[in-house]
Amino acid sequence: MIQIDSLKKVYGNTTVLDIPNLRIPKGQCFGLVGNNGAGKTTLFRIILDLVRTTEGAVLVDGENVSQGEQWKTKIGAYLDENMLLSYLSPEEYFATLKKIYGLSEAELQLHLDKFTDLFNGEILGSNKYIRDLSKGNIKKVGIAAALLGQPEAVLLDEPFENLDPSSQIRLKRLMLKEKTDHLVTFVISSHDLNHVTELCERIVLLEKGAVIKDLHDRNRMKEELAAYFNVG
Numbered sequence: 436m437i438q439i440d441s442l443k444k445v446y447g448n449t450t451v452l453d454i455p456n457l458r459i460p461k462g463q464c465f466g467l468v469g470n471n472g473a474g475k476t477t478l479f480r481i482i483l484d485l486v487r488t489t490e491g492a493v494l495v496d497g498e499n500v501s502q503g504e505q506w507k508t509k510i511g512a513y514l515d516e517n518m519l520l521s522y523l524s525p526e527e528y529f530a531t532l533k534k535i536y537g538l539s540e541a542e543l544q545l546h547l548d549k550f551t552d553l554f555n556g557e558i559l560g561s562n563k564y565i566r567d568l569s570k571g572n573i574k575k576v577g578i579a580a581a582l583l584g585q586p587e588a589v590l591l592d593e594p595f596e597n598l599d600p601s602s603q604i605r606l607k608r609l610m611l612k613e614k615t616d617h618l619v620t621f622v623i624s625s626h627d628l629n630h631v632t633e634l635c636e637r638i639v640l641l642e643k644g645a646v647i648k649d650l651h652d653r654n655r656m657k658e659e660l661a662a663y664f665n666v667g
C-alpha cells in the first residue's frame with residue numbers, strides 16, 4: 436500500500452535518504468530501526484508530505500502523496516507533539532477530531548473505550564490541557580488520535596519512548612489487536628529492539644539514509660539487530 440520509489444533527500448551536500456525501492460503491503464507491521472540521524476523521522480515526514488523529496492516519490496495505493504489528497508483519508512500518524520492542538524484538553528481535542536472525521540458521539544466513545552487501559556485514568560477527565568500532561572500521556576493522546584477514523588495505515592515515530600513499562604505492553608497489545616481485527620498497516624520506528632522485534636514481521640535497518648538490512652525472518656531478526664547495534 437505504501438511504495439517508495441527512487442527516493443533521495445539531500446540537505447546541502449549530505450544525502451540523508453537514498454532508498455531505491457521499498458514496498459510496504461497492507462496489513463504489515465513494518466519496523467524502522469537505525470542509529471540517531473539514520474533518517475527514520477525524515478522518511479516519516481516525506482511519507483506524510485511534510486518534507487519534499489529531492490528525487491523520487493512516495494505513493495499510497497498508487498497516488499503520489501505530493502500530488503494528491505486521497506491518501507490523507509487512509510493514513511493516520513503521530514510523529515511528535517507538534518501534531519497536536521496542545522492548548523485543548525484531551526476531550527476538546529478528540530471532539531474536534533470527531534467533527535473533522537464526521538464521527539458520531541457513539542463512534543468516538545467506542546474508539547476511546549479501546550484506550551481505557553492505556554489511558555490508565557490519567558487522560559480523560561484529568562482536567563488538564565494536553566500541554567500540561569506528562570510526556571508519556573501526551574504520546575498516548577497522539578497515538579489515540581492517529582488511530583481515529585479507521586485509517587488503513589498508521590505511522591508512529593518512537594511510540595514506546597516515554598511510556599512506562601505497563602503502558603508499553605498495553606500499547607503493544609492494542610496495536611496487535613488493531614492489526615488482527617482491522618488489518619491496519621503499522622509503520623513504526625523504535626530504538627527498542629525487544630518491542631520492534633516482537634511486533635513487526637519485517638524490520639528495515641537504516642544507516643545514513645540507506646537500507647542496509649531488510650529483515651523478514653522473525654527467528655533471526657533479534658540476533659541480527661543485536662549484532663549490528665553491538666548489544667548482543
Ligand SMILES: Nc1ncnc2c1ncn2[C@@H]1O[C@H](COP(=O)(O)OP(=O)(O)OP(=O)(O)O)[C@@H](O)[C@H]1O
Binds near residue numbers: 469473474
Ligand atoms: N531540516 C534539515 N536540515 C538539514 N539536515 C536535516 C534536516 N532535517 C533532518 N536533517 C538531517 O537528516 C539526518 C536524518 O535525521 P532524522 O531526524 O531523520 O534521523 P532519525 O533516524 O530520525 O534520528 P533519531 O533516531 O535521532 O530520531 C540527520 O543527519 C539530520 O541532521
